[in-house]
Amino acid sequence: MQQSAPTAENAGFHVPHHVAIIMDGNGRWAAQRGLPRHEGHRRGVEALRRTVRAAGEMGIGVLTIFSFSAENWSRPATEVRELMALLRRFIRHDLAELHRNNVRVRVIGEREGLEADICRLLEEAEQLTRDNSGLVLVVAFNYGARQEIARAARQLAADVAAGRLEISAITAERFSVYLDAHDIPDPDLIIRTSGEQRLSNFLLWQAAYSELVFVPVHWPDFDRHALQGAIADFQRRERRFGGLVTRTGS
Numbered sequence: 008m009q010q011s012a013p014t015a016e017n018a019g020f021h022v023p024h025h026v027a028i029i030m031d032g033n034g035r036w037a038a039q040r041g042l043p044r045h046e047g048h049r050r051g052v053e054a055l056r057r058t059v060r061a062a063g064e065m066g067i068g069v070l071t072i073f074s075f076s077a078e079n080w081s082r083p084a085t086e087v088r089e090l091m092a093l094l095r096r097f098i099r100h101d102l103a104e105l106h107r108n109n110v111r112v113r114v115i116g117e118r119e120g121l122e123a124d125i126c127r128l129l130e131e132a133e134q135l136t137r138d139n140s141g142l143v144l145v146v147a148f149n150y151g152a153r154q155e156i157a158r159a160a161r162q163l164a165a166d167v168a169a170g171r172l173e174i175s176a177i178t179a180e181r182f183s184v185y186l187d188a189h190d191i192p193d194p195d196l197i198i199r200t201s202g203e204q205r206l207s208n209f210l211l212w213q214a215a216y217s218e219l220v221f222v223p224v225h226w227p228d229f230d231r232h233a234l235q236g237a238i239a240d241f242q243r244r245e246r247r248f249g250g251l252v253t254r255t256g257s
Contacts, residue, residue: 032201032225
């Protein structure tokens with residue numbers, strides 16, 4: 008996953024700092040081709056590699072991917088095992104290359120209850136790359152936004168009960184400090200593939216002012232061109248953050 012400075016191709020192509028992606032459609036991609044679902048997931052990993060490479064080359068600062076939701080455990084056990092095997096292979100095979108290319112890996116989501124080797128791999132990915140200064144790759148694994156907010160609320164309540172925080176000091180900004188990746192700016196753009204138009208319990212707090220782009224492409228077919236198209240859509244939006252856009256010459 009060669010990371011490089013933005014190329015002449017992207018000169019003048021202003022990109023959002025933080026892009027988050029709901030990688031949807033692996034199963035439908037496979038079904039349309041008469042292939043088993045695990046082949047769709049395998050091809051989805053290839054799409055992830057392409058997207059990480061493109062994000063780095065385009066100058067995106069943070070890329071967050073929804074890799075495995077807290078609700079995905081309800082899928083058939085065989086599919087869950089296949090997804091865990093893909094995660095293991097991705098970290099073992101791609102981590103060294105990510106590190107060489109100055110990518111910093113962060114993981115958000117609940118780790119309690121995960122298999123020990125999965126926890127070790129996630130920790131290894133974060134520790135190995137913690138000092139890298141290039142693209143930040145945030146992996147949302149065993150993640151659910153409602154669960155994240157509930158964890159944050161429990162931690163905040165514990166601080167209040169212990170006298171470390173006054174109730175009057177609770178603000179939206181203070182609450183956000185208790186979220187999984189409080190030091191990472193909220194996503195400017197959230198992309199969902201496969202045509203579905205919902206957030207599915209992804210970054211609900213952080214998405215308050217994100218632009219949402221829904222693309223019809225199934226995730227295994229997502230590539231640099233699709234990413235550029237979503238960003239071009241983003242660039243046509245007027246981001247007001249609840250205010251008004253000031254126009255000159257009017």
